[in-house]
Structures are given as structure tokens and as C-alpha cells.
Amino acid sequence: MAAIVKSFAISGVDGYLVEVETDTIYGKPSTTIVGLGDTAVKEARERLQASLNCPEFQFPKMKVVINLAPSDIKKSGSHFDLAMAISLLMHSEQLETEQIETFGFIGELSLNSYLRPCSGVLPMVIAARDAGVENIVVPKGNIREASLVTGINVYGFETLQEVCSFLSGETTYEAQESCVESYEEAALLDFDEVQGQDAIIEYIVVAAAGGHNALMIGAPGCGKSMIAKRIPTILPDLSEAEALETTKIYSVAGLLKNRGRLIESRPFRAPHHNASINSLIGGGNNAAPGEISLAHNGVLFLDEIAEFNKKALDSLRQPMEDKKVTVARVKFNNTYPCNFMLVAAMNPCPCGYYGQEKCRCSDYEVLKYRQRISGPIIDRIDIQKYVQPVPFMELSSFTRGSSSVELREQVEAARSFQRQRFAGIDDVHCNAQMTPALVKEYCRLEPEGEKVLKLAFERFEYSARSFHKFLKVARTFADMEESARIRRKDIAAALMARDLEKEQLEMLVV
Template structure:
């Protein structure tokens, strides 16, 4: 799960839309499951009878709790389930109602949503990647070296506190997206293509598939239980020192501790490293930059 923070016009929405292009293709089981969910939501027609590409859902910030989770007299899937096996993008995150954001916590933890009615209950899968974007303050220019921020400290604090600590705790990657300088925009240097990145992601997924082949229901690092984390995220003295320092000095939660290890394991996989290195741990800690104690 990713939260991008930066002023307007820095490419946050563009990055979000590109994420599905670097994810591995859906396998047959995922495609069938995704198609079934969309069929239950009445979104299948003759032109789109089978969904073979990962879904990208981007609901407006005025969406209701039921629209996000699902509901109705005959319960249908909400956005969290329609994004199953794909990406749920929430732009302008603080503009969503606090209650709406809080209902995200359970599906982010359980990867499913249960809707109960008098006649019974229905459970829909909700294994999605949450990608969110927000400005650093209401005017958007806090921390900008070229444009002055017009927001007072209390206004900025109230704006940021719309994102609760427990929700922020469930977001693995906190990414600051600064304005792009003209020098970079005009550069002829070509960056890594989506296809190349996707190949690295696929290679890392293959490593994880091999790692968890004997563990039913676990396919990627994100699904590791505390026991599996201890088994597959062993740290040497240097790495352990970095993590201990972060836990003690930055007051990370136990959930953040486990997510740091999962991210570090994934960084190692992306670089085809068998063991987690100091760079992997420091990188994973760096991605927690917006946790509550650093959110001021």
C-alpha cells in the first residue's frame, strides 16, 4: 500500500495509473475471480465478458461507506472488492469522510469484506493494493521552496489529522513526490521503462512463489504471518541494530515493525539478494516517513 504526498502537478495521479502496468499479469484463477466480482456488480457486458487485466478503481471522494465496502438489499460488491487483484486509487485522501476512510482498515487487514443482512451474509474478496495521494496541506505548497504556503500550522495539522494513525499504520510506503525541476523535464536521459520494471517485479514474484510454495494461502511477502516473518526475514547484527534504533527512537508500532520487515524482504527480492542487507532495512524504514510521530 502506498501514500504519495506532494504539491499539485507533480505526477501523483499519473504514477498511480501506471502501477497496474508494472504488476504481473493476472493468472487464470485471478482473472476468473475478478470477472465473477464484476459480474456480481453488474459490470459485465458482451464487450467485456471476461476481465483479463488488473482492475484500477478510482472512486470520487464523495463516495459513501456502502459504495466503498459494498451493500444494498441484495448485497453487491463495493469499490474495495471491484479493485480485487488490482489497484484502489484514492486521490485527495483527506477529502474523503473520516468514517469512510476508517472502514478501509478491516479489508486492508483481512483482504475480504463481509456484508450482513437479515437473510444472511455475503463475503467478497478484497485483496487490493491501496494507492493514495494527497497534498501536504490545504493549499498544496507546504515545504515548497518556490511557492509560499498560505496555511497556518493549526490548519495544516487539522488537515493531516484527517488521516488516522491506525490507517497510516497500514500503509507500507510513504512517498514524498516533489516538484520536478525544469532541468529534469528537459533532460534527454531515458528512465527505466514500465516493461523493464515489470520484468523485475515478475522475477521477484517468482522468488516469493518458490519461498511460499509449501505455505497454503501465502503467495507473496505481504501475506507473511509473524511466524513466516521470523523464518524468512532473518537480520544480521547490523540490520537488527538499524531496526532497533528505529523502533526505539521513532516509536514505530508492532504492525509497522512487521511491515518494515516485509518491505525489506521485498527490496532484497527485487535485487535478487538472498539475505536482507542494511540498505534494505534502511530503505524500508525510510518509507515510514509519515508515521504519526513524524507527521508534524
Template structure:
């Protein structure tokens, strides 16, 4: 039998819907996953088979082929475990295939069949809504993040057994609802705490008002780092659109706080001077956001500026001018946003 379910992965700062096509047929027992899966996705067949068995479901030994479409894009999300498992159960007739046509699934499976949260849920759910999928099934740790997207029904699932029961009409799931109270951002470093330093504070106020970059030169202990860390507290509060952009970036990077939810504080990034060029600008075989993107709509602080390598400083030129950085790799060319304020600090030259 043939069945199709829908999962997702990320490309850059956007989500991409993956159609999981499952075919089971008579023949020598086999379990093949095709469509450019990476190591984590290829290993999902062991997690899926064991999770199904430990959920109390016995499947016939058949030749199973799973295609992840579009086939020309590398898939690297362990969140494809759940759509693969549900599609496999539909192909065997354990769950009706009709319930999968408008549903989006994203969760990693444990060997016991429990659902674990994955990163990048927000951009995936946005892509699912744009594709017309109306029901979203995610792990409990991703619920707050998925609820940021309007126009979809979010179901929180704890294990694979719950999904099977729900699809067969044997158990009902109550759609998750967002919390009525929106927590205000917590100010950890307040600009008002700084005493004195009137000239430096005035320079930071001008930089914050106009989005200018700033270089502070002073002896060690004069307060350069303290001032830079407090610049975010005098920047305007993030708008809803800006907060969603920042949340998408931090979701993909796996840096959202416990429980997820909307990021309301402007980012402040302070990479060490040993940071590599790729870590600063982003990249990798599957490009991931770098420090310039993690500081989007916030502040990037480079302390001990002369200690950074020349190559690392040179790659900052384009992000500062274009407010975006384009990374080209063999499998894809992606553009990451990088609209930030650059604050640098350094000590005076020893020679005077």
C-alpha cells in the first residue's frame, strides 16, 4: 500500500514542507529511506521501527521504501521521525490515510515511542500553514512555539500511541491554546544603572537612536563592556514582526529558552575573539546562522577588537552594508538577515 504524510525541515531561516511518501510491498524484508537524508534521518528507521513495536503495534515484515520529497534537498531534521512513523502506519492500514492529508507532524521519537521536541518548529509551522495544512501535531516542548502561528490547530502529543488513537477516533485531543498572559521582557542590564561616563552614554544614545555602529577605546576597567551590555535596554521594544523574525532564527539555531515562546528581548551577542570566520558569518555543509544573524534586530559586541583575526573582521563588511549575508554552498544558496548595531571595544595601543 501507499501512503503520504507531511513533515518539515529548515532552509536558512525558512521552513520547508517535506512530503513523506511510504510504500510497503511484498518481498524480502527491507527498510530504505531515499531523498537525500542525512545521518540523523537515515538512522530514524531504527528509532521508528522500535518505537512502533514498543507502542504495542506489530507490523508485517515487508519491503518498505520511504521517499522524502523534494528529493533534491538534503534533509537534516530528526523531526521527520513522527511523519515517517505515521506514514508507515498508514501504509500498513493501522491508521486511515485520509486523516494525514491536512496534517503536519514534527517530533523526534524515542525508542519507547515518546515524542521529543525539535528545533525550527516556528518556520516549519509557518510553511505548513502556507501549504494549506490545518492541523499541527508537535511535542509538548514545542507547543508554545507552534502556537505563535495563527490559522492552524495545534495538538500537543506525548507519544506515538496518542496519535494512533486520535487518527482512529478512539481518543480525542484538545487543541492547545496560547496563554492569555504575555510575559514582559526582563531587563537584566539596565542603562540607568551606569553612573558617570556622560560622554560614552551620549555616544551610545546617538548610536541607538540612529542605528549607528560604535567603537569605544579606553583603558581596562573603564566600563566599555558594561556600557555595551546595557545598550539593548534603551533600544525600542521589538515589534510583533521583528519578534517573530528573531524567534525563527533562535528556533533554527536551537537557542530558544526552555518552553519556547516569543523572543521579546533584543538579542545581544558577544562572541569570543577566537571565533572563526564561519561561526561569525554562518555556514557549514548545511548553512546555519552565524553570530551576525543571531544579533539580528539587536547588538553585536566585539570586545578586544584587535584580537580578532583579519579574516573574521573582513567578512563583516557585507553584512554591515547590506543588512543581509548570502552564503553559497553545493546544495543551496541561502540569505540570512543581519540588521544589527555593531559595538566594538579595544584598549589603547601600548606604544601610546
């Protein structure tokens, strides 16, 4: 009769239960692993034979068959090694233990029977708890990460021999220090270092307060990238649920810098403009998460957005709307969350000095350059502002502007106003996440404001998406002053947030 031991695998950012079934049959000594495992799973047979070739254990001299159930789902990774070894030892009667059904096992075996830490432990332990597993055994290097999950007993060991001694009752487990720590990089950037850009910073604060996408257009060296890199310093802290979800993504991607530490600072991802579609959206042989998922609950900064491949940019359209992306492959697909704030920067023309004497770009070249960003992408960016060069006198004065702490207080006050409004509504934490039904309920206009928006809508034939985005941005402007209603000046400010149409709009709001 086959021995059955519980382990876990990952699909997207979520784990699921895998039963490791081991049996031996008469025949030529060999080891076969079935259940749609990848190369790392298939190679486990060599690691098993080497790790069990020691005085404490003996590898069965029979035909060994190991099945990973469910067998119709593709599995990857080397973390099944420990579960395979335990099930093989139980079947060959080298290990006797009670209540094995209450245990789950995760870990990679070395050739000397040591347990190596592996990636993706956090979502697998969450899956174990949800499946009713009471105890989970992991490598000692993963114990702090596994301990982030409450409601399950976590045991960490260094060798296979220690695990077997514990399961058989020969030794007792000595609890390790597994305190949950938060991981947050030291804040080395501050908005008080930005000089002479108070106008654009005001809109950036509004974007941070409402979670709105933003585009900055300006000449080289005017401070676009400098401002963008400081946006995370004014964003509110992650909630416990957001921190756990963000940490899960980085654990699955193998990018968790400090195992056992919860990510509490919002991610900031800035891919290079030669990034491929797969690197942005996610993909590869294992359908791994891309930059948009790694920026989940944080900021995705696209510097020189006009230099990005047009197809790569257009691939962002659906994820920006759905807040999730499904990476499909022939035999499986993974769904990753991607609720990010898009911040982009670009030059006004190919040379970057449009409107200045040293610009030599023709009108056709300027038009062609700006058309690299498709209309649907522009339509999804709520705030589009020009960034003007800083005058010499302001640079030479070294006068410090508002600090990140001061700006963050404004953002926190507006977010607090929004949290009260959306209390009890799932997956809506800021104005940018409002559904059409919520926009209809919370974005009612005063007659004067409605008149201004109607003139702009009829004159420039905005899309329904743009109409809703104007209302959301206006709602955020009102929240900055804790106004229950959207006033005329809030609508005017929202309309002026799009500098690409600023010249025409100024005539309407005067």
C-alpha cells in the first residue's frame, strides 16, 4: 500500500495541496517520478538516492514509483524532495510516526541530506493552513518566512535526520526564534531636495492621494525622474493584507531579499525602456510574474515611456483596467494581481528641447514621436503635466521645498477620508479604484461644475473612460480639502490636469 505525505505547489501566487504517493514494486531497481513534474522534479530521484545513502537510511533495492497528485496539473520546483524522502522512508518501514496526516513538508534535499531553503514558501504555508494542515516542516532557512502565517505550527530543521528523529518521537523540537519582522529600506530620498517644481508636486500629491496614474512631460534634467523616485516616500503604509499579498508575490518570484521579513514599504519598479512584453506582463517557461505584478500595491515608473516598444506599452491596457493579469500557456495559466500606480516620464520631442531655440525637430518629427504612445494608453493616464525647467535663481538659492513628511500628511489625510467613504467595500481603497457604480454614487457635481465639465466633454469628445477619470481626479481634489461635494474649482483643476489640452481648456474654465 502506497505511503501518502502532504506537500504543496504554487499556481500563480497561490499554493495548493499536493499528495506525494510512494510505492515499491518488484523489478529492476529504479526510481520513477510521475505527476507532470518539470526537470527539477525529475532530478529529485538522484538527490533522493544520494541523501538516503547514509548509515541511518537505506534506499530500497526495488522499483520505486512516486506520484504527485493531482497528476493532471504541471508542477515545478525542488521543494518536493523532503516529502518524497519521508514517504519513501515510511513505505520502507524505516520511519514510524503517528498523525502523519496532520503534517505537511516543504524543502529541497542536498546530496548530504541537508535541507536547503526554497522560494514560494509563504503562499504554500498559507495553502497548508487553509487545507486544514496543523503542522508544517520547512528548512531552517525558511522558518521565519513560514512563521509570517498564523494558525499553523511551523517546524524548521537543518537535516533529514533531524526531521525523522522528531517525527519518530526520539527527540523533541526546540522552538527557534521566529519573530515576524518588517522589512523597510532606509528612506534616502526626500521631496525637500526638489527645487522649483512646486506646481507639478501639487499634482503628484493629488495623484498619490487618489492612486491616479500620472505622466510628466519635460526637457532633460528638469526633475521628472527625481520626482518620480520620491513618490513612494509620500504614499501611505501598506495594510497588513496588502503587505502579505506583496510579500507572496516576491516570495514566488524568488526576490524576497530578507526571508521572514514582511514587506511594508510600497514597491517601486522602474524597468528599462528595452523591456520585453514578457518581462513587463509576466511569462517565460514558468509564466513567472512580470514588472506590473512586482509593482502591485506600489509604483510602476516608466522613464522615457516614448522609447518603450509600442506593443509592450499596449499590453498594459487590459491589466491597468482589470488590476490583474492572466499569463496563459498551452497546458496551464497563472493569474497575478497588478494593482499599481503608473508614473511615466517623457520628453516633449525627440531631442527633448521642444519650444527652445536649440530644438531642431520638425513638426512631423514631434508628432511622430508623441504617437509612439497610443491613444488608449494616454486615455488611461489621469494626470498629464508639463514640467518646466527650473530657473537659475531658484537652483542657486538652495531653498528646500516641502518635505516628504509634510506631503505625506496631506496624502494620509485624503486617504483617511476615502477609507471612511469606502468602508465595507472590498478591493476599493482609493478614488482611482472606484467602479462606475461608485462614481455615480460619490461623484455628484454641483450645477456650476457640471456645466464646465459638459462644455469640455462636448468640445473635445472625451471617451466615457476619460469622463469617469475626470470625476475621480476631481473627487480627489475635493478630498484634499475634505469637501463632501465636488465643487467647480475641483472640476476645473481636474480638467487642467491634462496639459496636452491645456491651451483649449483654459478658455473654458476662466
